[in-house]
Amino acid sequence: MRTIGVVTSGGDAPGMNAAIRAIVRVAQAHGIAVIGFERGWEGLIYDNVMSLTPRSVSGIIQQGGTILRTSRNKEFMTDEGMQKASVTLANNKVDGLIVIGGDGSFRAAHEFSKKTDTRIAGIPATIDNDVYGTDETIGFDTAVNTGVTEIDKIRDTATSLDRVFIVEVMGRTRGFLAAMIGLTVGAEIILVPEVKFQPEEVCDTILKNSAAGKKSGIIVAAEGIGDTHALAKEIQEHTRIETRLSVLGYAQRGGHPTARSRFLASVFGKAAVEFLADGKENLIAALQHGKVTGISFDESCCKSKELDLRLLKLARELSK
Numbered sequence: 647m648r649t650i651g652v653v654t655s656g657g658d659a660p661g662m663n664a665a666i667r668a669i670v671r672v673a674q675a676h677g678i679a680v681i682g683f684e685r686g687w688e689g690l691i692y693d694n695v696m697s698l699t700p701r702s703v704s705g706i707i708q709q710g711g712t713i714l715r716t717s718r719n720k721e722f723m724t725d726e727g728m729q730k731a732s733v734t735l736a737n738n739k740v741d742g743l744i745v746i747g748g749d750g751s752f753r754a755a756h757e758f759s760k761k762t763d764t765r766i767a768g769i770p771a772t773i774d775n776d777v778y779g780t781d782e783t784i785g786f787d788t789a790v791n792t793g794v795t796e797i798d799k800i801r802d803t804a805t806s807l808d809r810v811f812i813v814e815v816m817g818r819t820r821g822f823l824a825a826m827i828g829l830t831v832g833a834e835i836i837l838v839p840e841v842k843f844q845p846e847e848v849c850d851t852i853l854k855n856s857a858a859g860k861k862s863g864i865i866v867a868a869e870g871i872g873d874t875h876a877l878a879k880e881i882q883e884h885t886r887i888e889t890r891l892s893v894l895g896y897a898q899r900g901g902h903p904t905a906r907s908r909f910l911a912s913v914f915g916k917a918a919v920e921f922l923a924d925g926k927e928n929l930i931a932a933l934q935h936g937k938v939t940g941i942s943f944d945e946s947c948c949k950s951k952e953l954d955l956r957l958l959k960l961a962r963e964l965s966k
């Protein structure tokens with residue numbers, strides 16, 4: 647293994663830069679050079695490369711986003727796109743590729759490795775935490791903390807005006823972010839796509855809480871549950887309690903990575919380089935019960951990670 651290529655793909659996640667830094671510095675210790683491909687798979691298709699050295703990754707451990715930039719790319723999903731990418735890797739004498747991204751990037755990497763025999767290692771980085779096989783992804787903890795900071799502020803105004811708020815958080819089709827944010831802000835209600843709910847039950851809980859003396863209500867809703875605007879309207883009409891919607895949006899994807907996100911980036915970066923250096927192909931660095939390990943792309947891509955529903959139950963118990 648002489649040269650490793652690195653790409654960040656899909657939605658950016660705080661801590662991606664810390665992972666790039668770790669890869670470059672661990673590779674250096676193994677005598678391996680690193681080059682970066684810019685803007686996700688696009689950089690592999692169009693041969694946009696950036697040399698990465700231990701000095702060029704100085705001062706990025708604390709930066710959100712990704713210095714390699716990223717993209718969502720349709721062309722890579724075609725045979726032709728993958729062939730072009732394979733030629734780029736050969737032209738740059740890349741012996742192994744590290745993909746830093748989420749579930750979509752890993753499905754792409756899996757296809758790519760099957761079609762072109764490319765040696766790949768994965769590093770899970772997405773605020774959604776929706777990668778099977780790892781308890782946590784880089785960026786998740788940062789996005790949780792960003793959500794918590796914002797919702798604590800919303801609680802102040804909600805309590806002052808006896809209001810209910812629906813706060814919509816990201817997560818695509820999954821409820822990992824909503825569940826963790828909801829539990830840790832003391833939300834009265836958490837709505838996730840994994841659990842069907844009836845608006846009447848939500849109204850019922852709000853009315854019971856109000857009768858018990860609660861001055862505000864926070865509903866943390868995952869974006870995947872559907873139309874939160876319509877839900878806020880329905881709650882207000884049924885309960886006669888002023889109900890507002892606040893969509894947290896893209897701020898959840900940015901900002902300085904937390905220590906936790908930087909830690910995961912550092913240990914995953916080291917693991918991914920070592921997988922390739924040791925000839926262990928097509929593994930994703932993963933955290934399982936506090937230990938760093940590897941899970942195959944094959945397994946991760948065909949399984950769906952379960953949401954721990956006990957988080958929702960605990961949040962309900964604690965918000966009475």
Ligand SMILES: Nc1ncnc2c1ncn2[C@@H]1O[C@H](COP(=O)(O)OP(=O)(O)O)[C@@H](O)[C@H]1O
Nearest residue numbers: 656657718719722723747748749750751753754
């Ligand atoms: N099934 C697939 N086959 C080939 N390429 C894919 C597939 N799914 C995703 N990709 C590629 O990976 C990119 C990143 O995936 P996406 O789902 O957008 O983000 P993330 O990796 O953060 O989940 C997509 O824009 C696309 O180029």
Ligand SMILES: O=P(O)(O)OC[C@H]1O[C@](O)(COP(=O)(O)O)[C@@H](O)[C@@H]1O
Nearest residue numbers: 656657748772773774816817818899
């Ligand atoms: O940036 P876009 O294309 O608007 O996509 C928004 C989506 O990206 C995310 O922020 C991150 O998702 P991915 O990690 O799958 O890219 C989701 O939570 C959100 O649904």
Ligand SMILES: [Mg+2]
Nearest residue numbers: 748749750772
């Ligand atoms: Mg994803």
